[in-house]
Amino acid sequence: AQTVTQSQPEMSVQEAETVTLSCTYDTSENNYYLFWYKQPPSRQMILVIRQEAYKQQNATENRFSVNFQKAAKSFSLKISDSQLGDTAMYFCAFYSNYQLIWGAGTKLIIKP
């Protein structure tokens, strides 16, 4: 069975710093997708970035980028120039065959 592990329950950094959230997963699938979702206090679930497993190039979306290491089954999220609005729960998720498997989440606090 697929599993997703986020080993950092909570992190905090100063505004404008760079922060990296870790995520590892376990699967025997070769084709799958990986996602990072952000859930601010409003609890709206917002897609931050996605990565197709067959693409070697790391996905980037403005200040957000990932380090996808397929062999190591690692999918970390880097947030550059962090902003107060980045404060939220961040969930890593693995998708294959209609199943979206979620990590437990990392609470990220950006301090002014």
Next chain:
Amino acid sequence: SQTIHQWPATLVQPVGSPLSLECTVEGTSNPNLYWYRQAAGRGLQLLFYSVGIGQISSEVPQNLSASRPQDRQFILSSKKLLLSDSGFYLCAWERTDYGYTFGSGTRLTVV
């Protein structure tokens, strides 16, 4: 444009009362639809998913049921709510080659 709507936003219901949460998608056809529940401070638990009208797959046996009476409508129901049904419920739509788009959620409190 493609959007997903979920309502109500907040609901307080007594134990034993029925439940109906509705989710609709606009701007697409034959979407894959999902119901998730999230306990406070926790990740998401998949409850049901549907790949078409009348097709419902249940992931967790429980006091809830789901129906898809129309292509872009997904309903979560219960005949008699339990205290343990309290939580935050999210409807999601799977957009091909993009990922999941979520509704704004329903905070259900069973008292």
